[in-house]
Each structure stands twice: as structure tokens, then as C-alpha cells.
Amino acid sequence: MEQEQINLNKIYELRDKFIVAVKGREYFPSQKALSNKILKSVFLNEGEVIVGEFTRQHGKTTLISETVGFLDLFYFPICIQYGIEHYNEYNVGFFAPQQQQAQTGFNLLKDFLMLCKNKGFDFNIDAFNGDTINIWDKFPRRQIYCFTASPTSHPESKTLHLIIYDESQDMVDRQIDKAIAPMGSSTNATQIFIGVAGYQRCKFWNLIETLPNENKFIVPVYKAIEERDEMYAKTKNLMYKNYKKFLEKQLRLQGITEDSDHYKTQYLLQWILERGQFITYDNLQALEKDYTVYEEYSDEMFGGIDWGKAHDSTVLTVIDGGLNIINWHEWIGDDYNTQIEEIANIIKTKYHGLKNLNCDSTGNQDMGVDSLRAKLNQYNVNTRVNGVNFSTHKDGMYKNLHRLMHNITMNGKIVEEAKIGFPLNYNVKIKEKFIRQFLDLQKEIKNEKWHCHHPEGPQYHDDYTDSLALACYNFRPNIMPAGRSFLIG
Numbered sequence: 415m416e417q418e419q420i421n422l423n424k425i426y427e428l429r430d431k432f433i434v435a436v437k438g439r440e441y442f443p444s445q446k447a448l449s450n451k452i453l454k455s456v457f458l459n460e461g462e463v464i465v466g467e468f469t470r471q472h473g474k475t476t477l478i479s480e481t482v483g484f485l486d487l488f489y490f491p492i493c494i495q496y497g498i499e500h501y502n503e504y505n506v507g508f509f510a511p512q513q514q515q516a517q518t519g520f521n522l523l524k525d526f527l528m529l530c531k532n533k534g535f536d537f538n539i540d541a542f543n544g545d546t547i548n549i550w551d552k553f554p555r556r557q558i559y560c561f562t563a564s565p566t567s568h569p570e571s572k573t574l575h576l577i578i579y580d581e582s583q584d585m586v587d588r589q590i591d592k593a594i595a596p597m598g599s600s601t602n603a604t605q606i607f608i609g610v611a612g613y614q615r616c617k618f619w620n621l622i623e624t625l626p627n628e629n630k631f632i633v634p635v636y637k638a639i640e641e642r643d644e645m646y647a648k649t650k651n652l653m654y655k656n657y658k659k660f661l662e663k664q665l666r667l668q669g670i671t672e673d674s675d676h677y678k679t680q681y682l683l684q685w686i687l688e689r690g691q692f693i694t695y696d697n698l699q700a701l702e703k704d705y706t707v708y709e710e711y712s713d714e715m716f717g718g719i720d721w722g723k724a725h726d727s728t729v730l731t732v733i734d735g736g737l738n739i740i741n742w743h744e745w746i747g748d749d750y751n752t753q754i755e756e757i758a759n760i761i762k763t764k765y766h767g768l769k770n771l772n773c774d775s776t777g778n779q780d781m782g783v784d785s786l787r788a789k790l791n792q793y794n795v796n797t798r799v800n801g802v803n804f805s806t807h808k809d810g811m812y813k814n815l816h817r818l819m820h821n822i823t824m825n826g827k828i829v830e831e832a833k834i835g836f837p838l839n840y841n842v843k844i845k846e847k848f849i850r851q852f853l854d855l856q857k858e859i860k861n862e863k864w865h866c867h868h869p870e871g872p873q874y875h876d877d878y879t880d881s882l883a884l885a886c887y888n889f890r891p892n893i894m895p896a897g898r899s900f901l902i903g
Contacts (some may be wrong), residue, residue: 426446429484449480457493457498463629465622465629469610478608486558489504505559505572505576506556507561510585511564512581512846516560520547567846574603577603610679611683686869690858692816704838707837711766715732715740728750758793761790771798775801775802851876
């Protein structure tokens with residue numbers, strides 16, 4: 415162990431010199447500690463599970479990409495120099511809930527490797543594309559992969575020695591356990607979970623609660639500011655004084671206060687778990703059914719429209735009388751005139767009219783409802799268009815949706831199965847939005863009223879959930895025609 419420790423210290427020193435040579439800067443203490451833990455686990459093949467929960471903009475993704483770059487170039491030379499047992503290949507996988515998130519660290523690594531090459535490090539790269547990097551020289555090849563870990567993804571199985579989960583607070587546990595972690599089973603792979611705090615219990619939260627302290631590296635915003643102040647005192651580099659000013663400016667521009675949930679989760683790293691999850695991943699997946707989605711319909715259909723704001727989407731969800739989702743239609747932004755024209759045309763040509771169409775009429779959205787009704791009348795389309803004010807009806811709307819999306823049980827037995835279905839075979843990117851938004855959807859109960867909404871933050875939306883809740887508001891109980899289980903209201 416003493417020899418191992420001496421070797422590790424030399425490895426850490428080499429990493430520090432390497433970063434200074436390539437990037438011209440030192441790591442913060444928290445960054446260095448996390449990087450050291452990763453290197454120790456990799457070189458001693460300890461297969462550690464490591465958590466890095468850092469405040470936003472404190473360089474956790476940059477740190478990970480640079481540590482991976484160091485391993486890509488020095489893993490085999492160090493193992494050979496110190497007589498460390500090693501594999502005949504070395505592969506890394508980047509994973510995140512969405513492809514764009516996974517590519518953040520992956521692209522940082524590509525940029526870092528090109529910078530290393532420009533600095534004179536001798537190695538070759540091929541397969542330098544969107545999701546694979548292949549490094550080769552006189553040592554065995556090293557491959558780095560970028561995968562999405564969304565609920566609808568099926569990442570190609572690879573043999574991995576290092577697995578990185580980014581934005582871990584939003585990842586689905588089953589994807590981690592069933593699809594990703596097994597890629598490192600034969601190599602005793604090191605697994606790194608990085609992210610910020612979130613709104614629901616998940617594997618990342620559980621690891622933070624249960625891992626020993628030496629495997630957890632948690633840096634809230636005030637600690638990040640302290641590290642930067644210390645670095646400024648050491649280097650007199652004004653760059654380290656600007657973080658706090660930059661942060662304050664960004665929060666002000668985004669309208670985020672220190673009392674907001676977004677600030678608490680993203681910067682103070684405080685988990686907000688008192689809100690319940692509207693539906694779990696398992697319950698949602700049970701609603702996926704194998705049925706065909708056609709180009710055109712003549713049966714009675716029902717719809718719901720949630721109007722988008724500047725950074726949201728307008729979503730039209732169409733369901734049939736059996737509560738199967740037939741289609742999602744999405745428009746980005748708030749150009750309602752164009753959207754209304756296109757929505758009316760879709761309802762006319764694709765569905766030959768809808769029996770009922772419920773639209774959000776909260777605030778000034780009632781103008782959109784009136785305009786759509788007029789446009790459909792102009793097209794001679796027979797569709798009953800209803801305005802639904804969320805201020806009055808959202809509680810009942812989501813209670814009704816919850817009932818339709820869950821089995822009703824009594825004494826541990828299912829007495830009535832969930833009614834809603836969504837298509838197994840459909841555009842993956844669209845269906846992924848639907849699933850992601852339902853997994854993010856929070857349920858708060860105050861004075862017996864349900865408040866269902868997305869978490870704070872620009873990455874969260876509830877366009878698809880509101881749209882389905884509106885479509886299904888035609889199927890609420892207590893006014894049931896003969897022979898029907900649900901009212902078409």
C-alpha cells in the first residue's frame with residue numbers, strides 16, 4: 415500500500431503538471447480531490463462509485479473531461495512504468511438524460527484532446543465524430559463513446575472501463591441499472607455520477623445519502639466562491655473574482671432569486687423532495703402499448719391544446735375514444751396566428767374534425783381559443799372547442815388524469831386497469847419529451863387541492879402533460895352514459 419500511495423502521488427503530480435501545461439491553470443481543491451479519487455479507482459481497478467455534486471458553473475464537467483483526457487493519454491504509459499496490472503483496452507462512456515447533455519462533456523473532451531495535440535502531444539485520432547473518439551499510438555486503442563440515457567434509448571452495448579453519468583439527478587434508475595452499468599461489469603468499471611440537486615428520490619440522491627464521505631464530493635455555491643477567493647489570493651488573477659459577479663448577473667437576468675427552488679437545487683444543492691412525483695417510470699411504461707398510428711382518421715377523436723409561451727411549445731394531443739394517444743403535434747414559440755392556421759388544417763385533413771377539443775384559456779389564452787374556434791368554423795369543421803381555465807379547473811383536470819393513468823386497486827388486487835395508452839412505435843424524440851415531462855411532473859397537495867407543475871428551471875416543461883390532461887378532461891367520472899365507463903363531457 416505504501417508503494418501504491420507513492421505511485422499515486424506521482425500520478426497526481428503528473429496530472430497537475432499536465433493540466434498546467436495544456437490549460438495554463440490549476441485545479442480548485444474540490445476539483446483536484448475528485449480527480450484524484452477517479453485516478454485512484456481507475457489505476458488500482460477498485461471499481462468505485464463516486465459522486466460529484468457541484469454548483470453550476472464550478473467546472474465539474476470540465477474537470478471530468480480533462481481527467482478523462484489525461485487517462486486517455488497516460489493510462490498505459492503509467493501502468494507500464496509502475497508495473498500496474500491493466501487491461502488490453504481502455505474505453506470510456508459518457509451518458510446523460512438527453513443527447514445534448516451527454517455531448518457537453520464529450521465535446522469538451524474533443525476540444526481538450528485537440529488542444530493537447532496542438533501542444534505537441536503525440537497521438538492519433540480517428541472516428542472523431544459525433545459519438546465516438548478513437549485514440550491510437552504505440553499503445554492499445556482507447557475509445558470514448560457518447561450515449562443518451564433517456565427512457566426511450568437503447569444504447570449499444572460496449573465494454574467500458576470508466577462510466578460517467580452527467581445530470582444524474584434527472585436520470586432514470588432502470589436505465590442505469592439495466593442498460594448502462596452492465597457495460598462495466600466485466601471490467602469492474604469506475605462509475606462517476608455528477609450533477610446537482612433535484613426534486614425526486616433517485617439513484618443519485620440515494621448515493622449521496624449512503625456512500626461513505628470519501629466517495630462524495632459536494633460543493634455548494636458558497637464553497638465554490640471560497641475556493642475562487644483563495645485562488646485569487648494565491649494568483650491575483652482577476653478571473654477568480656468574476657465568478658460571483660457573473661453568477662449574480664446571470665441570476666438577475668433569469669429572474670432567479672436566492673429563495674427560488676431553482677437556486678436552492680442548482681446552486682445550494684438542496685434537494686426538494688416534499689413534492690410527490692405524479693407518476694413513476696414503471697407506471698408510465700406500463701401504459702405503452704403496441705398499436706398502429708395512422709396518417710388519417712375518421713373515428714371520433716378528442717384533443718387538448720396547451721398554448722406555448724416564448725420558450726415553450728404549443729402541444730396538441732389527440733386521443734381516441736379508448737383513451738389511446740393517437741398523435742402529438744408540437745409548435746415552438748408563441749406565433750399563435752400561424753399555429754392556429756396549422757392546427758385547424760390538421761384537424762380538418764387528418765381527423766375530419768374532433769368531437770371535443772379542450773384548450774387552455776387561462777389569462778389571455780382565451781383569445782387563442784376564440785380564434786381557433788372561428789378558424790374551424792371558417793373551414794366548416796365540426797369540432798366543439800372548449801376553453802378550460804387552469805385557475806379553476808387544473809386541480810380536477812389532474813386528479814382525473816391521475817385516475818386514468820393508474821390502476822385502481824383494492825385489497826392489493828387490481829379492480830380497474832389504467833385507461834390511457836401511448837404508442838410503442840412512434841417518433842422517438844417526440845415520445846421522449848412526453849415521457850421526460852411526465853417523469854418531471856410534481857404533485858403538491860394543499861387544502862386537498864392538487865397543484866401539478868414542472869420543477870423550476872429552463873430545462874423543465876409541462877406542455878405535453880397539460881395537453882394530455884386537457885384531452886382527457888372529456889373523460890371524467892360521475893356523468894356516465896349507459897354502456898360507457900367514462901363521460902365524454
